[in-house]
Amino acid sequence: MTAERFRVLVSTVLIVGVTVSAALVAVGFLSGLIIGWTSSLVGAAPGIADPTDFSGMLAGLGALRPIAIAQAGLLVLVATPVIRVAVSLVAFVLERDRLYAAITATVLGLLLLSLLAIR
Numbered sequence: 001m002t003a004e005r006f007r008v009l010v011s012t013v014l015i016v017g018v019t020v021s022a023a024l025v026a027v028g029f030l031s032g033l034i035i036g037w038t039s040s041l042v043g044a045a046p047g048i049a050d051p052t053d054f055s056g057m058l059a060g061l062g063a064l065r066p067i068a069i070a071q072a073g074l075l076v077l078v079a080t081p082v083i084r085v086a087v088s089l090v091a092f093v094l095e096r097d098r099l100y101a102a103i104t105a106t107v108l109g110l111l112l113l114s115l116l117a118i119r
Contacts, residue, residue: 006088006091009087009091010084010087010088013080013083013084013087014080014081014084017076017077017079017080017083017084018077018080020073020076021073021074021076021077021080022073023073024069024070024072024073024076025069025070025073025074025077026073027066027069027070027073028066028067028068028069028070028071028072028073029066029070031066031069032066032067032070035066036066037065037066037067038065038067039065039066040063040064040065054071054075056068057071057072057075078115081111082108082111082112082115085104085107085108085111086108088104089101089104089105089108092104
């Protein structure tokens, strides 16, 4: 993999991640302004909305609740740099660059550990 191809791959991951995140957050906030945080875009019964509780996000996405859509956007935003590091790790392994692969694997491990330790 050339340096240019690697740069394009990493920048594509970042651009797509931030774009998807921004779109989800925008849709969530705009629909929340129109119908309310606990309402549903498909007419489901109102739910309980706690913006800091992500445990009901999947059910909320199924009911198209604005708060769940915005939360999904925030999760995509948090996941974007982790995915970028994972893509870098795969690229370094494919290039057989042991030093950078080891450094990147350490960084990825620390990122995942810190995400798991938050809970």
